[in-house]
């Protein structure tokens with residue numbers, strides 16, 4: 526079986542975990558949390574970084590800081606993970622769905638302006654598959670309408686747009702180190718605060734509404750309850766694992782980018798008639814190789830391909846069901862018209878395995894079996910001609 530996803534094991538991980546256990550330091554905000562946030566700060570040139578228990582929590586934290594009221598609206602792509610929209614609801618705001626571009630499935634700036642009302646407070650661009658949204662256009666629209674921007678860069682860690690890192694454009698940037706992402710803590714995330722006025726409140730909310738961070742920095746003699754808050758600081762054990770991954774980041778990304786290029790060259794060269802699109806980073810983006818997708822012309826073809834691959838021992842998965850069409854999305858959304866690009870995407874889009882431990886043999890097999898499937902489809906073999 527060729528797995529869809531396999532975690533890269535950075536050797537130093539075990540040593541760092543042992544170090545935590547030997548020191549008896551496993552709760553949050555110790556040495557490894559600091560090593561991780563410093564690493565992000567230096568690598569991304571980010572002014573302020575808070576490690577969190579997940580990207581979901583980083584998003585919730587950012588939205589909480591905005592003090593939304595009941596009628597406030599936040600624009601979110603429909604094509605995303607539920608966490609992006611949940612964060613708006615958790616903070617008491619309204620979700621307004623917008624469309625993605627057909628070329629790269631990132632938020633379409635051309636559709637944004639028509640979604641903006643007097644109640645709009647923010648936009649959450651999602652950097653799908655590590656491919657950054659068109660940030661110049663989105664930031665210009667945000668600036669013209671005085672909107673905040675929270676980047677959902679869960680999949681975009683270390684990708685760049687015009688040589689600037691994902692997560693450093695908006696007021697906030699949110700990352701995920703979930704076990705399915707490029708660099709992992711198992712569960713984990715980070716919040717980048719690019720707008721310094723939010724830094725202190727963010728730190729307090731993350732630490733159960735206390736000023737414990739200021740206390741740890743020696744700025745106050747004791748710490749106490751100072752505001753509403755929750756508990757978003759990850760265990761040192763997880764940050765120990767994550768730091769070992771950061772040290773291996775260049776190796777991990779190089780391997781992913783290489784496979785991404787092999788896939789992309791293959792589909793470019795073959796230009797199969799039943800494939801309507803595949804992962805293609807825009808010119809300004811250097812992608813982290815988070816995922817590679819292809820999209821079929823019909824739902825039935827996408828479903829048949831997944832089954833075919835599975836029969837041949839290869840895991841290939843779909844991705845997000847557009848939120849406006851999901852069972853909860855249909856209940857809460859104020860708008861669900863004009864989502865032509867998103868139509869059928871839940872069936873038509875298929876992601877291929879991509880991770881450092883994928884062997885040459887695996888990659889060869891994936892492409893060979895894919896080609897056989899496509900030939901069978903075009904030649905009308907085994908009932909695929911009528912899909």
Ligand SMILES: *Cc1c(COP(=O)(O)O)cnc(C)c1O
Nearest residue numbers: 579580581606608679701702703
């Ligand atoms: C993975 C993901 C999340 C959630 O990340 P967690 O760290 O698991 O909370 C949010 N948004 C997008 C786009 C994601 O891919």
